[in-house]
Amino acid sequence: MSAMSDASHGAPEHPEHDPHLAHHFDDAQQQFDAAKMGMWTFLVTEILFFSGLFCAYAVYRSLYPDLFEGAAKYLNTTLGAINTLVLLFSSLTMAWAVRCAQLEQKKGLILTLALTLACAFGFLGIKYAEYSHKFHEGLLPGANYSAALHQGPEWLEEHGVDIHSHAPIPEAVEQAALAKDGRSYGLFFGIYFAMTGLHGIHVLAGIAVILFLLIRAIQGRIKRENSVIVDNVGLYWHLVDLIWIFLFPLLYLIN
């Protein structure tokens, strides 16, 4: 993404050239338009990238509505809601950063980018807490799913499982737990981890590009003429936010 608005080209420039204008563009407006259009086109590919998963979600939810409602109760709605607020706030600071860049307010730019970055880390921190809880409870995709692990320690002890040992759970206990739940939720957690995992990777990529912008901002290399790069990172960040806005109700709020 950053390359899209990067101005320089391998060939030597005309000395009188605007240093922010790549040699193959006629003028700054053309370069700005191209960078903007490139970013929007890239976002279209991102939406289609996620669309496969949304499609899989729609197919399986219509095939097995009970599976989704049953499994969603194991998701932590509070943490999901906090994360939604964190991302929404980070979109605000990102939009603010775009304005700061256009007005060449260096301090404001650094502050808003740093806040956005902090929110991104906060989001991933909360996600980490959620994930490790799921791992612990056996709420894993497909083959790794274990129904017994989230029945609680009392239930496990009743069925003769030593919860302090790391021995694998006997098949009979697993079957009893599955019978209690009525079904395996492995397919749901396959979709949950695929969707939130892919989204998480996009947050990581967002952290990388925002960090890049922050360094440039501190170095004072972001000017009005090349502020389109902040604009483009902002667009990307809003998309990441937007996808989460869809993921949160589809996964957390369905029961």
Add this chain to the structure above:
Amino acid sequence: MSTTTIANEEQVAEPGGFRHGDYLTCDKGWKSWAFTLDHKRIGVMYMLGVVFSFFLGGMFALVLRMELFTPNPTIIRSGDTYNQLFTLHGAIMIFLVIIPSIPAVLGNFVLPIMLGAKDVAFPRINLMSFHLYVIGMVMLVAAILSGGLDTGWTFYTPYSTVVSQTSVVMAVMGAFVLGFSSIFTGLNFVVTIHKMRPAGMTFFKMPLFLWSLYATAIIQILATPVLGITLLLIVVERTLGFGIFDPKMGGDPVLFQHFFWFYSHPAVYIMILPAMGVISELITTFSRRRIFGYSFIAYSSVLIAIFGFLVWGHHLFTSGQSPVATAIFSILTFSVSIPSAIKVFNWMATMYKGSISLQTPMLYAMSFLFLFGIGGLTGLFLGMLSVDLHLHDTYFVVAHFHYVMMGSALVGFFGGLHFWWPKIFGRMYDEKWGRIGAIGIFVGFNTCFFPQFIAGVQGMPRRYHQYEEIFRPYMVISTIGAFILGIASLIVFVNLYKSLKKPYDAPPNPWGGATLEWTVTSPPPHHNFDEEPKIYDPYNLEAVVWDPETRSYKHLEGQGLLGDGEQDA
């Protein structure tokens, strides 16, 4: 532009730091190639990758055909080895050869020059595309060396996720990386065509090759990401047991087929549309007539791109999808033939009463018309539900898609390569051997694949290394054809390669084309245009005349410029 032979000029530093000379000689050393931002050099490097992969995939094909010379196993003893060989043939030919062939090689080279621009909109992303292509190629080859691949190029689940013992993950990740290479090329082309057209060149004044690249790029942008996510799901299924496509865990393998063909059917148009664009340029140039039905050809490219998205279900006729869906997909499949036929009729109308010269590129263009006709019409047999039940998974299907992918897409690539070769390398190839190669490919191709239609109708299934005695005559003829095709390909590339030994001898415009790349020197200067380019009408061929003094075609002074008021025929 005024001399026939442009010697290797000394590199002269001009005021402003621009180095003089053409793009091939302006910089030296491997780094000036591997990390270049010049779209022309990137195109040439893609060409090396594509030609290397073509011969690699071709070798696999010849081994397969050699085995099929006799009904019983001879050189390939086990079905598993046979599975690996046809998988590698298919995966290499599709992901490494046909998809990048025209857009990444010829499109990269020609597109900015046709627009009078100095480069594509995002040169760095263009270079990244190429690097991703190389990484993807290395990963596919690594998969071959570290256990092979036997899933077929379609990676159908659950075979690819649960059963296969080969390096599926490596190959799938390779295809994933190649997908992103393709996406970024498409993104670059769309933005370049939108934002960098010169003043006066509206969309409907563009060369038709650009229309076809534009339609292709739209498909690349919209379809390839879906392949990306599907391939990632295969990886997590195989390594972490996600179960989204595994019936044992409630998943649905047919959903995989839907996802896969949602990309891979449009991908067929990623392969064929650019070839159609090349053919439009070849036919009009070598018939010396303005292209007939310009706007019909332009719109039909876009229509093919749109219809291409709506027909993927015809790959699933026998998968158990609902009868209603099957019927709708069948009807939509027929509708693709309309824009395709529009193109063919317009090309023929362009040739009608033209003064046709049968030079090498034109021979390829005429081969294309014939082979695409057969490939397209046999597609209608397969789109027909009742007939498809009989022909499904037979050699009829194999023959059909080879007529479209090899007979049309690659023949279009070869034609374009011969057309733009003098422009790319500044040298003329030997015309006689060029024609022998073109005819050899035409004859070899038909000998190889036409008998497969008959074998398929008689019920010969695809993907087996042994067969019943009654199919022997077809298979023997087919194998002979494959070797003719192999030898002809060798002739083509040896002939092209030999031309590189000569000094520059190509005039700026050897064929009489009216598009902008023919107005610059062969090979073009580093920045494409040494002076502000004049923007000519791409199809006003009457304004382009032979100039015996420079032994080149050139525009009559002040004629054929865009905005002359010349209307579309």
